[in-house]
Amino acid sequence: MFSEDQLADILAALPDPAFILTRSGCYAAIFGGSDLRYYHDGSGLVGKSLQDVLHAEKAMWFAKEIEKALSSHQLHIVEYGLAGSDVKGLEGGPSNVIWFEGRVQALNFQVRGEDAVLWVASNITERHELETQLRSLSERDPLTNLFNRRKLLAMLEDQHELFNRYKIPTAVFIFDINDFKKINDQFGHLMGDQALQAIAQSCIAELRAPDMAARFGGDEFVIVMPHTDQNQALSIIERLSASIEKTTAAIGFANGIRISGGLSEIFSGDTSVDEVLHRADEKLYQEKEAGRRRMSELPPLEKT
Ligand SMILES: Nc1nc2c(ncn2[C@@H]2O[C@H](COP(=O)(O)OP(=O)(O)OP(=O)(O)O)[C@@H](O)[C@H]2O)c(=O)[nH]1
Structure with a gap:
């Protein structure tokens, strides 16, 4: 033809x-x-x-x-x-x-x-x-560019599967900002947003390549640390908390912003990732309560 x-x-x-x-x-x-x-x-x-x-x-x-x-x-x-x-x-x-x-x-x-x-x-x-853009939109929190809740849960599921198969220890740390509501009220929502962004920067700077940081919602963040048990995670968390105080002090929060956190790791009996998140969340709650008790035990401010 x-x-x-x-x-x-x-x-x-x-x-x-x-x-x-x-x-x-x-x-x-x-x-x-x-x-x-x-x-x-x-x-x-x-x-x-x-x-x-x-x-x-x-x-x-x-x-x-x-x-x-x-x-x-x-x-x-x-x-x-x-x-x-x-x-x-x-x-x-x-x-x-x-x-x-x-x-x-x-x-x-x-x-x-x-x-x-x-x-x-x-x-x-x-x-x-x-x-790439669509993936980023569906996986990332637009304010901080950290992973969002949905992506975090998917990554945790993967880690849970790896744990079940190879017993790779994975630590999970949940933290939130102390008195973030007051920060917003005192400095304005925009400064509150900047604080969230500075905290994200600290996460990115301090965590190691396999670690994953996500904004879980509001002022709550979750860090997943593969190949790390709770004891090993402690020093990473200390470093992260110190860095958060420093970066937030650098953008104008006197003495820096403090966080409270709860740490756990995936255990053999965990049937779902909710269980490890729940344990970490319980510890976060206990730390918050202890913090509030400490504050209430302080002597009342003297009137001048
Ligand atoms: N600026 C800003 N604020 C937010 C955002 N998301 C949530 N918030 C605020 O975060 C605050 C969280 O308040 P709470 O859950 O009461 O927590 P808190 O004031 O940190 O109190 P504690 O956790 O007990 O220390 C609320 O006032 C929300 O409005 C955001 O994207 N940007």
Whole structure:
């Protein structure tokens, strides 16, 4: 129906680029990529290898995915980002990552004496950014940018499962701000918001990479510390409390804001994450009560 020239034209007109990549990582041919909003002319790649074009780690990743498609002979779909730092000669270029969906299919014939795949790359950067934004909106508290309650509960469920399987200790600390209502009343809601943000900053600065901080609601926060039992968590909590006093003092709260907290950890008998949260919450309540008792035991203020 179509002449060879017409078929070549049709392939060239494909909006997304389609690469023929051999098992050893050679760019044997490139078709399409006519949508110039998203793709540069890739014809210069033909004859080069992944190792010529990309830095070792990325080249190895491509080689592995090619291998997977060749061994499965099924359509293999991958999502990946490419930054200037991945491409040889573009290290100083733009730092933004361009995201692609690769659809990779083994070919039934050899190319340049090797097994080969057809790799169709679609630029999905806009979709990826939208997905990232949507995920952030659904997982984060907009005021503090910490995880929200929903995400925290999902992460705690994961930790609970890990605990059941591998007995990985996980400490959980719930804290809230002492007399936050008075702070709002005295300094205004805006300063109250700034206090919440400063506390979030302390959480981010003081916690370790695997720890997770969430705003549970109002002035209540929850910290989940995987690979940490309650005893080990104590020093982290002391550090965090000190940091909160310091950061809030720095934004104008004389002597800094104090928190009260309750600490627990996932135990073998826990049937749900609610149980560990409940234990930590009980301890928070006890600490609040003890604090109130301490305050009421102070001698009344002398009238001057
Ligand atoms: N500025 C600000 N205030 C909030 C926000 N969310 C909740 N609050 C306020 O936080 C206060 C929490 O008050 P309480 O639960 O009585 O707690 P508290 O005053 O800290 O008392 P204790 O916990 O007993 O020390 C309420 O006044 C809420 O209006 C917020 O996003 N921003």
